[in-house]
Amino acid sequence: MTTTRRDLAPRYDAAAVEPAIYDRWLEADAFRPADEPPPGAEPFVIIQPPPNVTGALHLGHALTAFVEDILIRHHRMRGDDTLWLPGVDHASIAAQFVLDRILAEEGESRASLGRDRYLERMWQFMDATRDVIGVQHRRLGASLDWSRLRFTMDEGSARAVRVAFKRLWDAGLAYRGEALVNWCPRCRTTISDLENIKHEETGTLWSVRYHLARPDGTPDPDAWITVATTRPETIFGDTAVAVHPDDDRYRGLVGREAIIPFVDRRVPIIADEHVERDFGTGAVKITPAHDFDDYEVGQRHGLPMVTVLDEDARLTDAATGFAGLDRHEARPRIVDALRAAGDLEDERPHQMVIGRCDRCGTVVEPRLSVQWFVRVGPLAERALASVREGRTRILPAHFEKVYAHWMENIHDWAVGRQLWWGHRIPAWYCPDGHITVTDAQAGPDACATCGRPAAELAQETDIFDTWFSSGLWPFSTLGWPDETPDLARFYPTQVMETAYEILFFWVARMMMLGLFLTDREPFHTVYLHGIVRDPTGSKMSKTRGNVVDPLEMIDEVGADALRVALVSGNAPGVDQRLTPSKVTGGRNFTNKVWNAARFVIGARPDPLVEGPAEAGLAERWIRSRLADATARATRALETLDVAGYAATVHEFAWSDYCDWFLEMVKVDLRRTDASEADRARAWLVAAEVLGDLLRLLHPLMPFVSEAIWEPLGEAAPTATRGEPLLIRAAWPQPGERDPDTERDMAALTDLVRSVRDQRTAAGVPAGAWLPLHVVPAGPAEGDRIAAGARYLEPLARVRPLHLAAGPVARPPTASSTSLGTFWLGADPAAADAAAARAAAHRSGLRAQAERLRALLGNAAFSERAPADVVARERARLADLEAQLAALGDDAS
RNA sequence: GGGCGAUUGGCUCAGUCGGUUAGAGCGCACGGUUCACAUCCGUGAGGUCACUGGUUCGAAUCCAGUAUCGCCCACCA
Numbered sequence: 001m002t003t004t005r006r007d008l009a010p011r012y013d014a015a016a017v018e019p020a021i022y023d024r025w026l027e028a029d030a031f032r033p034a035d036e037p038p039p040g041a042e043p044f045v046i047i048q049p050p051p052n053v054t055g056a057l058h059l060g061h062a063l064t065a066f067v068e069d070i071l072i073r074h075h076r077m078r079g080d081d082t083l084w085l086p087g088v089d090h091a092s093i094a095a096q097f098v099l100d101r102i103l104a105e106e107g108e109s110r111a112s113l114g115r116d117r118y119l120e121r122m123w124q125f126m127d128a129t130r131d132v133i134g135v136q137h138r139r140l141g142a143s144l145d146w147s148r149l150r151f152t153m154d155e156g157s158a159r160a161v162r163v164a165f166k167r168l169w170d171a172g173l174a175y176r177g178e179a180l181v182n183w184c185p186r187c188r189t190t191i192s193d194l195e196n197i198k199h200e201e202t203g204t205l206w207s208v209r210y211h212l213a214r215p216d217g218t219p220d221p222d223a224w225i226t227v228a229t230t231r232p233e234t235i236f237g238d239t240a241v242a243v244h245p246d247d248d249r250y251r252g253l254v255g256r257e258a259i260i261p262f263v264d265r266r267v268p269i270i271a272d273e274h275v276e277r278d279f280g281t282g283a284v285k286i287t288p289a290h291d292f293d294d295y296e297v298g299q300r301h302g303l304p305m306v307t308v309l310d311e312d313a314r315l316t317d318a319a320t321g322f323a324g325l326d327r328h329e330a331r332p333r334i335v336d337a338l339r340a341a342g343d344l345e346d347e348r349p350h351q352m353v354i355g356r357c358d359r360c361g362t363v364v365e366p367r368l369s370v371q372w373f374v375r376v377g378p379l380a381e382r383a384l385a386s387v388r389e390g391r392t393r394i395l396p397a398h399f400e401k402v403y404a405h406w407m408e409n410i411h412d413w414a415v416g417r418q419l420w421w422g423h424r425i426p427a428w429y430c431p432d433g434h435i436t437v438t439d440a441q442a443g444p445d446a447c448a449t450c451g452r453p454a455a456e457l458a459q460e461t462d463i464f465d466t467w468f469s470s471g472l473w474p475f476s477t478l479g480w481p482d483e484t485p486d487l488a489r490f491y492p493t494q495v496m497e498t499a500y501e502i503l504f505f506w507v508a509r510m511m512m513l514g515l516f517l518t519d520r521e522p523f524h525t526v527y528l529h530g531i532v533r534d535p536t537g538s539k540m541s542k543t544r545g546n547v548v549d550p551l552e553m554i555d556e557v558g559a560d561a562l563r564v565a566l567v568s569g570n571a572p573g574v575d576q577r578l579t580p581s582k583v584t585g586g587r588n589f590t591n592k593v594w595n596a597a598r599f600v601i602g603a604r605p606d607p608l609v610e611g612p613a614e615a616g617l618a619e620r621w622i623r624s625r626l627a628d629a630t631a632r633a634t635r636a637l638e639t640l641d642v643a644g645y646a647a648t649v650h651e652f653a654w655s656d657y658c659d660w661f662l663e664m665v666k667v668d669l670r671r672t673d674a675s676e677a678d679r680a681r682a683w684l685v686a687a688e689v690l691g692d693l694l695r696l697l698h699p700l701m702p703f704v705s706e707a708i709w710e711p712l713g714e715a716a717p718t719a720t721r722g723e724p725l726l727i728r729a730a731w732p733q734p735g736e737r738d739p740d741t742e743r744d745m746a747a748l749t750d751l752v753r754s755v756r757d758q759r760t761a762a763g764v765p766a767g768a769w770l771p772l773h774v775v776p777a778g779p780a781e782g783d784r785i786a787a788g789a790r791y792l793e794p795l796a797r798v799r800p801l802h803l804a805a806g807p808v809a810r811p812p813t814a815s816s817t818s819l820g821t822f823w824l825g826a827d828p829a830a831a832d833a834a835a836a837r838a839a840a841h842r843s844g845l846r847a848q849a850e851r852l853r854a855l856l857g858n859a860a861f862s863e864r865a866p867a868d869v870v871a872r873e874r875a876r877l878a879d880l881e882a883q884l885a886a887l888g889d890d891a892s
Numbered sequence: 893g894g895g896c897g898a899u900u901g902g903c904u905c906a907g908u909c910g911g912u913u914a915g916a917g918c919g920c921a922c923g924g925u926u927c928a929c930a931u932c933c934g935u936g937a938g939g940u941c942a943c944u945g946g947u948u949c950g951a952a953u954c955c956a957g958u959a960u961c962g963c964c965c966a967c968c969a
Binding site: 008010011012198205227228229230231242274275276278279280284285286287291292293294295296350352353396398399401402405406409500503504535537557568569570571573574575576577579581582584585587588589590591592594595596597598599600601602603643644647650651658659662666753756757759760761763764765766767794797844847848851852855858859860861862863864865866869872873 | 894895896897898903904905906908911912913916917918919922923924926927928929931932933934935936948949950962963964965966967968969
């Protein structure tokens with residue numbers, strides 16, 4: 001019988017193996033679900049959070065892809081109707097930011113090109129960059145169904161956006177209105193609250209005299225009210241001065257008028273609870289068009305709103321003498337002018353919170369404008385109920401509180417953006433001011449209100465916030481609004497896995513829109529992962545220069561190693577530090593698995609003569625351990641405990657399979673007294689368990705496991721059960737545990753470890769063979785030692801083994817395990833340390849026995865603790881006492 | 893200002909339903925050319941589980957408070 005035996009390299013060479021394996025998966029079309037769902041199969045669907053089209057792969061993408069790929073591969077192997085759908089997000093503001101920079105280098109700009117040419121240019125840019133992120137995901141080993149790749153700017157998404165907005169409009173949940181919004185003067189667009197990032201900064205608090213108006217309306221040079229402000233450049237927009245109604249200092253001034261500097265406008269002095277008496281001077285200027293608080297005060301008091309800053313945050317003509325100046329230039333000049341006029345009373349540094357644009361860092365300006373909003377109240381209520389009532393759960397669970405808190409305090413969503421790259425809002429205006437919203441691609445035929453023909457209507461120029469189309473992602477990708485087969489088959493999805501950072505941006509919006517538009521929760525579980533930080537715990541950022549490029553890491557150690565590093569020991573929702581030692585650990589593990597397989601495949605007896613053979617201790621033990629590992633790994637994956645899964649397979653592979661089992665297999669393969677059938681059996685067990693181990697490992701290290709699979713199958717067809725590709729192989733069913741065998745093995749390995757400890761203590765050369773004397777604790781123990789002797793001898797490197805029957809004089813180096821008392825026939829000169837170790841061992845036993853006696857002697861314990869707990873402790877004490885007695889210790 | 897979370901060996905992190913010897917990897921010490929792997933093997937040291945109080949026969953685990961750190965949200969100009 002001849003077999004093709006592959007020569008595997010002594011080291012796992014990721015760079016050589018991984019791309020070839022990925023190509024094999026692609027050739028086999030292994031990522032795509034079957035055309036028809038397998039009968040009785042449960043769907044398991046993850047829609048990939050679409051990475052930004054402009055972004056390069058970072059560790060966050062890698063973590064996302066790894067966690068999702070692990071879940072997907074597991075379910076695919078279980079035979080579920082599994083779909084993992086990839087996508088790319090058009091990222092309007094981010095994409096414009098990038099393109100604008102490129103254009104600037106070419107001496108062009110948004111303005112110089114105009115909307116149509118700009119968008120043309122954007123599409124060219126898209127064509128050039130759109131595939132990059134996908135190609136990068138392939139290097140991670142992501143088993144995404146590329147045949148279903150979607151883009152948030154494709155026609156499917158565009159249609160979904162139009163239909164979604166039309167439904168919101170028809171339901172009265174979309175409206176247009178004037179309001180104060182966050183405006184980024186550099187991006188020249190509205191941004192949402194979430195994109196307005198608050199920073200603690202030191203500014204200046206100025207106290208400025210506003211002179212009171214005399215009856216004739218002129219300023220009284222001798223009477224004034226002093227207001228505190230951090231924004232003197234908005235003085236021109238002041239339409240009131242406010243004080244607290246209970247503030248005695250100003251009681252007499254309420255109802256009088258103050259004169260705004262420079263513009264000499266008379267404004268009322270009003271009383272409003274919003275004013276903090278203890279802050280500043282207790283009097284505040286009210287600028288309704290440039291401050292969210294003041295806006296509300298203005299509403300309450302019916303104050304006029306004067307806009308003094310334009311789209312570029314330059315002072316408008318309302319700013320007499322300062323018009324045209326940028327807000328930052330204007331500020332010091334205005335302060336100077338006030339000082340010159342003698343109206344600047346005070347100037348002091350002030351800690352304050354400043355909002356800056358998430359994208360460009362520019363100070364955000366509250367700006368009065370007419371905008372499109374989504375009324376989120378009713379949407380949020382449903383989205384909140386879904387989580388409260390458990391129809392969608394969030395992992396880790398404490399984020400449910402965060403989610404609820406946000407949903408309860410949610411503000412209407414300003415969905416319009418004054419940008420060009422994105423989905424244009426499908427609203428048309430007629431000259432009479434009517435609004436027509438349609439989901440027809442070609443636009444409306446006529447004004448819905450007055451019937452004016454389409455030619456007289458003008459479409460809204462604003463586009464949607466990127467997150468509007470993202471909010472439709474779980475169903476727009478499956479064909480919604482059409483009732484497509486994919487939508488019926490795969491929606492709602494199972495797991496939404498993403499970074500906790502975008503819980504509000506994205507997850508909340510998908511919940512709200514999904515429930516409104518499809519009447520179903522778009523996913524059953526939200527799995528949030530944390531941020532990958534640098535080894536010191538800092539967030540990775542380009543400016544800090546501490547960014548780790550996953551692709552470089554993969555070049556170095558391989559994708560599987562990076563995957564192990566990122567998912568091991570990482571709980572959901574918790575930030576992690578990626579250290580070099582974690583990456584090295586991942587690499588070492590891939591290499592360990594590779595080499596274990598190399599050994600097994602290379603150790604195949606030739607010829608392999610199968611025949612009747614008995615299941616030995618090693619075989620029974622490893623099968624039992626495998627059953628345990630399979631059950632635990634499966635359970636961990638079912639509960640989305642990815643780190644627990646990784647830890648389980650790591651421990652089983654390294655400790656059980658490699659450290660103990662393979663060492664025992666070596667013994668069995670080299671036995672001279674064994675039959676060929678016995679050797680064949682020992683090897684086949686090793687190969688078959690390796691097969692199941694590879695199945696368990698596959699989601700964690702898909703490349704290595706797949707690379708080994710084929711050569712293993714060639715050497716041992718029963719190990720792979722004829723399944724050609726591991727990615728499509730069946731997930732193992734947990735077998736039966738064998739507690740007796742596990743106990744026997746635990747006792748044996750305990751003895752091996754104790755002997756090794758004695759050897760180390762005695763300074764015995766590692767290679768030396770020593771006689772071992774054992775006095776078994778009883779006849780049963782003696783039988784167990786005899787049964788395990790063939791492993792005990794080589795693993796502990798002891799020979800010969802003396803099993804004493806009766807009482808024998810014990811040397812001071814004697815130590816004990818549950819199997820009995822033992823000592824080594826070592827050179828007496830080297831035995832001092834061993835004797836000390838043995839003495840320490842005895843005193844440890846004594847201390848434990850002491851503790852247990854105290855516990856069991858406590859009536860409260862024996863009476864109140866559960867019977868099984870008491871019995872267990874009793875048994876432990878009995879065992880300890882037996883060991884002590886066998887060592888000649890009478891302390892009991 | 894409100895909310896959420898964390899605190900476990902030198903480091904990074906696990907720790908199930910409360911059960912009496914708290915685990916892992918890295919690091920450290922010692923020993924190793926045992927024919928899969930030195931990206932390895934073996935052995936060992938190292939923790940009063942942040943602190944205080946409570947519940948309990950029993951607390952890293954449950955409760956209350958304190959301290960420190962971190963994050964999120966928020967309209968004191």
